Amino acid sequence: MSDNSNANVHEEDHTGPIKNPKQLLLAVAYSFILPVFIIIGLVYFVTSGNKPAAGSVDPERAIAERIQKVGMVEIRDVNRPLKSGEEVYKAVCSGCHQSGMVGSPKLGDAGAWGPRIKTGFDALWNSALKGKGAMPAQGGGDLADLEVARGVVYMANAGGAKFDEPKAPAAAEAAK
Helix, strand or coil: CHHHHHHHHHHHHHCCCCCCHHHHHHHHHHHHHHHHHHHHHHHHHHHCCCCCCCCCCCHHHHHHHHCCCCCCCCCCCCCCCCCCHHHHHHHHHHHHHCCCHHHCCCCCCHHHHHHHHHCCHHHHHHHHHHCECCECHHHHCCCCHHHHHHHHHHHHHHCCCCCCCCCCHHHHHHHC
């Protein structure tokens, strides 16, 4: 009788949590089938549409920033004739200086140009080249420095200055 009780104790020690075939099937299902569905769900989540970049509110803008050009090659015709001051004014400067937009002095307004003219041509030219206040560098145009200088002289002279229009470097050497 004592041997029989020892055998029952020994069998109880070696049995696991699965006691019948139904529990075995559920354990197999949870062990293999459930992880497959979890992986499928994660793959679907990762591949389903664009996710905005961290800290970005506009996903289209974030994408454009990530794929922007790294460098740019610009080819210019170095032999093109330089624009006159009036042509520069009409092409670039008139957008703001004709209407006095954002506090810019209007063309021909001696009262507005007077204090600026007193600073001298170099100060005006430097402001036009580098930008000042709401005015971008070169007025937002794509001009040679000499063309910007001619535009400054044109507008300042219309406001009462008596600046000489700068000459092209080759023309200045030929004149000497």
